[in-house]
Amino acid sequence: MILRILTAVLMMTLLSGCWDNKDINHRALPIAMGISYQEGNYEVFLDIPKVTEKNEGIQVISAKGDTISSAIDHISMNLEDQVDLLHLKVIIVDKAFATRGLDEITASIIRSRQVSPKTMFVICDEPLNRFFERINNPSNGDGNEIYDFFQKNAGWNPEIAYTPVWKLFRGIHSYTNDVVLPIIQSGHSTAIQSVGAGILKNGKMVERLTNEQTLLYNVFDGNSMQGKIEVMGKATVQIVNSRIRNQSRFVSQKPELNSKLYLKVIVMDAIGNPSMEEIKTELQGLLQRVLNEIFNKIQRVQADIFGIGQHFRDNLSRDELAQWRTEYLPQVKIKLEVHTIIRNTGNLKLPE
Amino acid sequence: MAAMDEVRTHFSSYPDYVNQQVQIATETFTITGLKSLINFPQTIYMVRDSLLTASINKLELVEVFAGLGQTVPAETTGLISEILDGMLIAMHNASGICVSIYPVPQPNSRPISMPIMENNVGGGNSAFNENLEANIILLRSHLNTSDLQMKNYVMGNLVKSNVVVCYMESLIDKQMLGNLTHKLESKQSTDISNIKELSSVLEFSNFSLVTHYMTYELPQNAAKALKDGKAVLFQERLPFAIVLPSLISDLFVTEDDTNHPPIYTWLLRSLRLIGLLTTLIVPGLYVALVSVNPDVLRFELAHSIARSRLDVPYPAIVEALLLLIIMELIMEAIIRLPSSIGPTVTMVGGIVLGQAVVDAKLVSNLLIIIVAAATIANAAVVGFRNSYALRLLKYLLLFLAAFLGVLGLLTGLVIICAYVAGIRTLGVPYLQLIKPKGE
Numbered sequence: 001m002i003l004r005i006l007t008a009v010l011m012m013t014l015l016s017g018c019w020d021n022k023d024i025n026h027r028a029l030p031i032a033m034g035i036s037y038q039e040g041n042y043e044v045f046l047d048i049p050k051v052t053e054k055n056e057g058i059q060v061i062s063a064k065g066d067t068i069s070s071a072i073d074h075i076s077m078n079l080e081d082q083v084d085l086l087h088l089k090v091i092i093v094d095k096a097f098a099t100r101g102l103d104e105i106t107a108s109i110i111r112s113r114q115v116s117p118k119t120m121f122v123i124c125d126e127p128l129n130r131f132f133e134r135i136n137n138p139s140n141g142d143g144n145e146i147y148d149f150f151q152k153n154a155g156w157n158p159e160i161a162y163t164p165v166w167k168l169f170r171g172i173h174s175y176t177n178d179v180v181l182p183i184i185q186s187g188h189s190t191a192i193q194s195v196g197a198g199i200l201k202n203g204k205m206v207e208r209l210t211n212e213q214t215l216l217y218n219v220f221d222g223n224s225m226q227g228k229i230e231v232m233g234k235a236t237v238q239i240v241n242s243r244i245r246n247q248s249r250f251v252s253q254k255p256e257l258n259s260k261l262y263l264k265v266i267v268m269d270a271i272g273n274p275s276m277e278e279i280k281t282e283l284q285g286l287l288q289r290v291l292n293e294i295f296n297k298i299q300r301v302q303a304d305i306f307g308i309g310q311h312f313r314d315n316l317s318r319d320e321l322a323q324w325r326t327e328y329l330p331q332v333k334i335k336l337e338v339h340t341i342i343r344n345t346g347n348l349k350l351p352e
Numbered sequence: 353m354a355a356m357d358e359v360r361t362h363f364s365s366y367p368d369y370v371n372q373q374v375q376i377a378t379e380t381f382t383i384t385g386l387k388s389l390i391n392f393p394q395t396i397y398m399v400r401d402s403l404l405t406a407s408i409n410k411l412e413l414v415e416v417f418a419g420l421g422q423t424v425p426a427e428t429t430g431l432i433s434e435i436l437d438g439m440l441i442a443m444h445n446a447s448g449i450c451v452s453i454y455p456v457p458q459p460n461s462r463p464i465s466m467p468i469m470e471n472n473v474g475g476g477n478s479a480f481n482e483n484l485e486a487n488i489i490l491l492r493s494h495l496n497t498s499d500l501q502m503k504n505y506v507m508g509n510l511v512k513s514n515v516v517v518c519y520m521e522s523l524i525d526k527q528m529l530g531n532l533t534h535k536l537e538s539k540q541s542t543d544i545s546n547i548k549e550l551s552s553v554l555e556f557s558n559f560s561l562v563t564h565y566m567t568y569e570l571p572q573n574a575a576k577a578l579k580d581g582k583a584v585l586f587q588e589r590l591p592f593a594i595v596l597p598s599l600i601s602d603l604f605v606t607e608d609d610t611n612h613p614p615i616y617t618w619l620l621r622s623l624r625l626i627g628l629l630t631t632l633i634v635p636g637l638y639v640a641l642v643s644v645n646p647d648v649l650r651f652e653l654a655h656s657i658a659r660s661r662l663d664v665p666y667p668a669i670v671e672a673l674l675l676l677i678i679m680e681l682i683m684e685a686i687i688r689l690p691s692s693i694g695p696t697v698t699m700v701g702g703i704v705l706g707q708a709v710v711d712a713k714l715v716s717n718l719l720i721i722i723v724a725a726a727t728i729a730n731a732a733v734v735g736f737r738n739s740y741a742l743r744l745l746k747y748l749l750l751f752l753a754a755f756l757g758v759l760g761l762l763t764g765l766v767i768i769c770a771y772v773a774g775i776r777t778l779g780v781p782y783l784q785l786i787k788p789k790g791e
Contacts, residue, residue: 016755023668024646025661029654051658086647087654116647147651 025051028081031058031147032090035068035105036128037097044071045092045132046083047146058144060132068105085114089147091121091165092131095205098123098181103172103203110169117166120150123198123205125185134186145191149184158218158239159211161197172203175321176309178298180209180217201303201325209294216290220244220261220306229265234274234282237265240343248311255312256333261287263340276342284338291336299330308332355426355450356382356443362432373445374400377407380445381417388458389438395455399442417444421453461486467569469592469736474611479569481591484514487571488586491518491593494575499523505536507553508543515544516586523581525787531778532583532596547594550587554596554778561744563737564777566602567592576607581787597777598737599784603628606734627732630725632746632768635672636753636761638722642668644757660716669754671715675723676750678705680743683727 034045045062061079065071076083091109093102102121109115124131135146148154156162161182171179180197187193197214199207209217215229219242228238241264248257267279274282298305302325309324316324363369368388374381374396381403383396399420406416424430424441426448431441440455464486467479480487488502499522505515515536519529532554539553547567556564565585568574574584574593585594604624609617642661646654664671682701686694706720726746730739745768752760752767775782 012752012755016760018644018755021643021667021754021757023643023661024641024654025658025664027646027658029646029651029658031651049655051655051662053659053662084646087651089651144652 022082022084026081027084028076028079029084029087031087031144032092033085033088034062034092034094034124034128034132035097036094037100041066042068042071043128044068044075045128046072046075047132047136049144058136060136062129062132068108086116088115088119090150091115091119092124092128092146092184093121094124094128098198098200098205101202101204102168102200106165106169106172106203109165115165117169118164121163121165121168121181122150123181123183125183125195131186135191137191149192150182157194158223159215160194161209161214161217162223168200168203171200175324176304176313177307178202178303178305180214180305181205182214183208199298199301199303199305201301206301206303207297209297213290213294216287217294217305219263219287220259220291228268229283229286233271235270235279236268237279237283237342238268240264240266246311248315250312250315251333254331254333255308255315255328256335257308257311258335259337261336261338263287263338264343265340266343280340280342283340287338288336292334295334295336299332302326302329304329308334355428355431356384358428359384359431359435359441362428363435372396374403376400376403376413379413379417382443382445383440384442385435385440385455386438389455389460390440391456391458395440395453398456399440399453414444414447414449417442418449418451421451424450424452426450464490470569470573472570472606472608475570475572475608478571479591480571480574480586480593482589484516484586484588487593488516488518490571491574491578491584491586494571495520495578500578503533505540507536507540509541511543511545513544513588515550515588518578518584518586520578520581523579524583525581525780528597528778528780529583535778544587545589547587547590550585550594556777560775562741562772562775562782563598563735564596564775565737566595566598566735567737568595569593570607573607597780598782599780600772600782601785602735603733603738624732624734627729628742630729631727631733631742632749632765633761634722634726634729635676635746636749636764637758638719639668639672639750640753640757640761643754644760648758657716657718660718663713664716665713667754669750671719672722672750675709675715675719676726676747678709679723679727 028046028048030046030048032045032047034047036043036045041064043062043064045060048059048061050057050059061075063071063074063078065074072083072085091105093105106121109119110117145155150156150160150162152162161180163179163181167177167179168181171177178199178201180199183195183198184192185195194211196211197209197217198205199209212229219239222242222244228236243262245260245262246257247259248255250256263283265283270279304325309321309329312324312328313321316328320328360369360371363371363384363386366386368386369384370387370390370392371382371384374383381399383399385392385395402420403413403417406413420442421440424434426443431450434452435441438455438457440453441450442453443450461483462481464478464481466477470479478490480490492500497520499520501519501521503517505517506512507515517532517536535554542549542553544550544553547565551564552558554564566577568577569592571593574595577593577595578584583596585596587594604621609620612620641649642657646657649657661668666674678701682697685697685701689697706724709715710717710720730742733739733742748767749761749764752764754760756763773781773783
């Protein structure tokens with residue numbers, strides 16, 4: 001018995017590799033990683049909050065390499081701590097890299113398990129070295145802005161797309177799902193500003209959405225979270241509840257999607273005393289117009305960011321599904337109806 | 353006569369031995385005993401009074417004398433044993449009849465008072481003390497029923513001591529009772545003067561980490577245990593009741609709970625469960641999160657822990673051990689110290705040492721919180737005998753966490769569960785929650 005226990009203890013100590021454990025204060029914990037791609041070379045930026053008594057902002061370290069991991073190894077070699085990507089929250093890629101395709105890096109992130117699959121992917125609209133230089137400006141705050149900007153319990157807004165790595169991975173490997181990634185750049189009065197979203201088809205950026213379009217994309221995706229919409233200079237409404245019902249069918253070999261979007265909104269402010277009915281029709285018209293714009297856009301670039309194909313999965317065989325983006329998506333007839341309820345019990349009294 | 357002389361020689365060097373002649377009418381009586389055990393003036397008065405009354409009323413003096421107590425044969429060893437038991441031996445010189453009289457005893461124990469180790473909020477406050485009779489009185493007054501059975505066992509050859517086994521005839525697990533009495537009877541020659549010797553009589557393992565018995569100072573707790581079908585042992589000179597067997601529920605349930613409204617009873621019990629888990633897991637969790645799996649933490653927390661550990665020179669496990677051992681030392685030292693110095697040490701240990709150790713960058717701020725939480729939580733569990741097991745087992749989790757991180761913590765909990773599941777006391781499993789219905 002004692003021999004058995006001793007063997008167990010011995011094996012546990014010898015096989016666990018516990019001497020390789022590094023304490024938390026000897027690990028560099030980057031919160032954001034920037035990756036830019038130039039002529040076959042990757043440049044990696046790591047945004048590491050300084051671990052000092054006074055909490056003195058962040059440290060941006062960059063290195064170049066043939067591959068991303070060689071660049072990170074290079075940083076780890078020159079840094080006094082071990083780089084530990086487990087706490088990475090945001091991966092920022094530049095436009096060139098996003099257009100070229102994020103499939104390889106996504107696959108390596110998912111497979112290596114060094115980075116959490118909940119990490120956000122973000123596209124930067126300006127050269128990364130300039131972006132990191134600007135957000136590193138100490139007047140901006142404590143250096144966690146890039147992290148807080150995308151936190152749902154902190155700085156995230158429904159105008160910003162929200163796509164973690166696993167969704168991108170799914171989009172790359174699925175026949176019927178694509179994603180949008182937020183596009184940001186360094187701001188003038190704030191550290192970061194959102195400039196819309198990029199549509200990624202199979203991990204390659206093909207088209208862009210504006211901030212307003214992103215909001216409606218989020219609403220349609222069931223992710224609205226108190227978004228505010230401006231209605232044609234008449235009023236601003238806040239979405240408090242949204243629900244969507246989709247009906248899919250094939251009409252003479254052509255896919256057809258009937259979508260009903262139910263919105264509950266409250267009026268935030270109104271200009272020139274519009275009636276409830278006016279706001280309602282304007283709002284419905286606006287939503288229909290913008291969403292149809294987006295639908296046209298995705299049919300043109302053949303990227304299924306709404307996952308419309310999901311609704312036709314049981315009508316199509318696997319081989320046909322493989323053709324979804326090229327054959328069927330451009331033919332989908334989308335009939336969108338928007339039903340709005342103005343819950344005017346809130347901040348403003350309007351004439352009936 | 354010869355026997356009496358031998359008794360006198362045996363006790364001749366005893367400073368408390370009294371041998372006195374009493375003359376009533378024409379008869380002479382010899383009275384002997386130990387004055388350390390017997391209140392002599394009162395006892396002699398008691399004996400003389402009844403004999404004088406008898407002689408005045410012209411009764412047969414020798415018969416009245418024999419009726420004062422129990423007639424014992426006049427042989428040396430028997431008499432010595434009676435005297436050592438605290439009896440008064442009187443002998444009628446003419447006929448040589450020896451009588452053992454129950455005397456007015458010398459008080460040898462503190463009066464019934466407040467409990468020292470157990471505190472309660474809602475119930476009575478008289479506690480057991482060192483006197484066997486007083487303990488039985490207390491128990492009887494809490495459990496006034498004919499169902500309550502008591503059996504006395506005189507244990508030991510060289511040193512005799514009484515062990516009283518109490519149980520409820522209709523409620524006790526017969527098999528457990530059989531085991532208990534069999535063990536006590538078969539080892540009656542073993543000297544018992546402490547709990548360890550009693551444990552060895554009851555054949556509890558010396559390497560058991562979890563206690564097999566609970567000790568209660570409060571009679572209501574003992575009465576509750578009896579009603580639950582457990583056995584209560586009183587050992588002479590031990591100021592508490594020993595309750596057999598101890599079960600897992602004894603960690604959370606105390607009789608005092610039932611003096612509160614039921615909601616609070618259950619909330620208090622869940623609080624103790626939280627305390628148990630906290631004291632077991634928290635130190636290990638700290639080590640696991642800081643050195644093996646920092647990815648589990650939210651980033652903000654990870655960052656602030658990393659900041660608090662700046663300049664700490666050791667790995668987390670050494671840091672945790674350092675402070676935990678200091679904490680154990682403080683807890684041990686407080687028991688040893690006179691109560692007048694105790695608070696000073698607590699203050700020095702708790703505040704001065706804690707602050708200094710952080711300022712000296714020997715340990716991180718967070719660890720102080722962790723160790724404090726673990727120590728406080730340890731005390732939330734019922735029964736200090738149980739808290740020893742928790743104090744030890746948290747080190748198991750600590751080491752496993754240092755090797756394997758959060759996974760190690762889970763492994764440790766599984767090991768503890770497996771170990772606890774294997775424990776039996778007198779045939780009753782430790783994890784028994786509901787007593788099985790008998791045939």
